Amino acid sequence: MLNFYIELLFFIEILTFIISIWALFINFKLYFNFNFNSFSETQFKLEQQSYLQKTIIYLTLLSSLALIIFFIFALDSLSFKIKGAMCASGIINSNDFGNLTLIAKLISFFLLSFWISIDYFEKEHKYYPYIKIKIYTFFLLFIFLILEKFFLINFFLELFDTSIVKCCSVIYSNSGTNLFLGVDFKIWFIIFIISFLSSCLKNSYITLVFETLFLISSLILITNFFSSYIYELPTHKCPYCMLKHEYSYIGYFIFLTLFTSSIFNFIYAILGMFALKDEKLSKIKRVSIFFKILFVLLVIYFPISYYIKNGVWL
Amino acid sequence: MINIENVTKVYQNGFEALKNVNLKIEKNGIYILKGVSGSGKSTLLNLLAGFDKPTTGKIELLGEFISKLPEHHMSKFRLQNIGFIFQSFNLFSELSIYENLQIPLIPLNLNTKLEKELIETLIHKYNLSDKQHQITKKLSGGEQQRVAIMRALINNPKIILADEPTANLDFNNKMIFLEMIDSFKKDKIIFISTHDDIFNDIVDVKIFNINGGIIC
Numbered sequence: 123m124l125n126f127y128i129e130l131l132f133f134i135e136i137l138t139f140i141i142s143i144w145a146l147f148i149n150f151k152l153y154f155n156f157n158f159n160s161f162s163e164t165q166f167k168l169e170q171q172s173y174l175q176k177t178i179i180y181l182t183l184l185s186s187l188a189l190i191i192f193f194i195f196a197l198d199s200l201s202f203k204i205k206g207a208m209c210a211s212g213i214i215n216s217n218d219f220g221n222l223t224l225i226a227k228l229i230s231f232f233l234l235s236f237w238i239s240i241d242y243f244e245k246e247h248k249y250y251p252y253i254k255i256k257i258y259t260f261f262l263l264f265i266f267l268i269l270e271k272f273f274l275i276n277f278f279l280e281l282f283d284t285s286i287v288k289c290c291s292v293i294y295s296n297s298g299t300n301l302f303l304g305v306d307f308k309i310w311f312i313i314f315i316i317s318f319l320s321s322c323l324k325n326s327y328i329t330l331v332f333e334t335l336f337l338i339s340s341l342i343l344i345t346n347f348f349s350s351y352i353y354e355l356p357t358h359k360c361p362y363c364m365l366k367h368e369y370s371y372i373g374y375f376i377f378l379t380l381f382t383s384s385i386f387n388f389i390y391a392i393l394g395m396f397a398l399k400d401e402k403l404s405k406i407k408r409v410s411i412f413f414k415i416l417f418v419l420l421v422i423y424f425p426i427s428y429y430i431k432n433g434v435w436l
Numbered sequence: 437m438i439n440i441e442n443v444t445k446v447y448q449n450g451f452e453a454l455k456n457v458n459l460k461i462e463k464n465g466i467y468i469l470k471g472v473s474g475s476g477k478s479t480l481l482n483l484l485a486g487f488d489k490p491t492t493g494k495i496e497l498l499g500e501f502i503s504k505l506p507e508h509h510m511s512k513f514r515l516q517n518i519g520f521i522f523q524s525f526n527l528f529s530e531l532s533i534y535e536n537l538q539i540p541l542i543p544l545n546l547n548t549k550l551e552k553e554l555i556e557t558l559i560h561k562y563n564l565s566d567k568q569h570q571i572t573k574k575l576s577g578g579e580q581q582r583v584a585i586m587r588a589l590i591n592n593p594k595i596i597l598a599d600e601p602t603a604n605l606d607f608n609n610k611m612i613f614l615e616m617i618d619s620f621k622k623d624k625i626i627f628i629s630t631h632d633d634i635f636n637d638i639v640d641v642k643i644f645n646i647n648g649g650i651i652c
């Protein structure tokens with residue numbers, strides 16, 4: 123059942139987890155002992171160690187990004203071995219822990235990016251003004267890192283007992299209904315467009331609401347609308363097959379632009395709530411908008427080019 | 437203004453190079469740190485310049501607690517406020533006098549004309565105009581010393597730190613050095629570590645003695 127990719131996945135997961143335990147250890151020390159007004163030996167050491175922690179967190183961020191991509195890739199590599207699976211979707215949906223793992227991974231990636239953004243703002247200042255936010259963010263992050271590993275292990279344990287799974291055409295066929303999360307498909311389309319257009323709004327709370335809507339509507343539309351145009355088959359609806367070689371790995375670009383844009387916009391919103399309003403914050407917004415436009419251009423390219431070639435919609 | 441309070445420095449190997457140092461300088465002028473080899477002079481100067489951090493204690497320069505500054509803030513502070521003359525000059529030996537003086541100015545982003553004016557005025561003042569494009573490796577010890585001083589002065593810092601600046605100089609060059617520092621003691625703090633007695637005779641000089649990491 124195990125193959126080389128899965129073994130490698132576990133190896134990197136364990137390695138990343140070990141170094142993040144080290145960062146947790148430093149985080150506890152910072153939590154209990156950090157006192158900027160002190161000139162004691164402990165305090166000087168802590169100030170040095172906060173740099174070490176930063177390095178570890180940067181490393182964790184990079185490897186967790188790689189691990190999200192690699193997780194899907196490794197699952198895809200398993201799809202040859204399990205009956206019924208044609209891509210990662212069959213495997214990931216074979217038990218409840220698959221999607222939980224993926225969601226936990228995305229959330230911890232978001233928290234890591236958030237931590238690093240605060241740190242980026244903190245550099246402007248001499249006196250570590252955001253150390254408390256960073257400490258709490260890291261504790262939260264670590265909970266998700268544990269959850270993620272817990273889900274991952276359970277996912278594989280259950281997967282090894284599974285001999286047959288459903289393929290994506292069974293999982294995502296919407297059996298006559300046009301409702302997603304209880305809302306009509308057309309409405310999701312309108313939400314997608316409105317939340318895209320509102321991404322240039324500056325208010326933190328509005329940004330938070332619309333970005334959430336944009337992310338959800340995008341995921342629904344990628345699965346149920348755009349994917350058919352990528353595969354050029356009205357019945358083929360799947361967010362995973364597009365990650366395969368057959369479709370030039372286009373899915374990676376689609377999801378990376380989507381998630382990058384969302385993460386930056388969420389960070390923009392949350393930091394805005396801390397009344398952090400400066401040049402760097404608008405830079406974050408610009409990066410988010412850039413990736414969002416890239417994402418939208420990427421996904422609408424497929425329906426439009428299909429229409430131009432064939433004169434009809436799917 | 438320099439204020440050092442309860443500073444200790446214990447090196448990685450456990451050696452305590454500074455023991456509870458307290459020192460306060462409030463006025464511009466020349467200050468001498470005297471002590472035998474190994475007494476902790478370089479250690480203290482490195483802490484003052486922010487090249488190293490103390491193990492405990494406060495170091496305040498011009499109202500800034502530099503021992504607390506994150507490194508990128510420290511470099512900025514150093515560039516703006518501190519001129520450092522190293523014992524061995526630390527010049528870029530393959531670069532010319534002119535180029536050595538350009539380096540501290542890079543972060544200031546001056547326009548070329550202003551930069552040229554600034555550098556050439558200084559070189560002229562220190563009588564090296566005819567050699568300004570010669571690489572520093574080929575200069576005499578005294579000439580290199582003057583370049584090192586110019587480099588420390590070029591961005592007009594409030595504080596000048598010099599670590600045994602006269603160690604490699606003959607008597608004549610030492611006297612020239614004394615004249616130079618004397619000329620800007622009115623608007624700068626000049627803090628010099630040395631075991632050279634030549635500084636004892638400058639008027640208004642304040643001398644601190646350091647022995648085994650203790651100021652006495």
Ligand SMILES: Nc1ncnc2c1ncn2[C@@H]1O[C@H](COP(=O)(O)OP(=O)(O)OP(=O)(O)O)[C@@H](O)[C@H]1O
Nearest residue numbers: 447448449451453472473474475476477478479480
């Ligand atoms: N990096 C280091 N690690 C361990 N010990 C050190 C280190 N640097 C200096 N020391 C020790 O600390 C003491 C003080 O050194 P320092 O360089 O400050 O002396 P100094 O007064 O500048 O001497 P000199 O006049 O010879 O330059 C010395 O005993 C030296 O051996």
Ligand SMILES: [Mg+2]
Nearest residue numbers: 477478479599
């Ligand atoms: Mg020395």
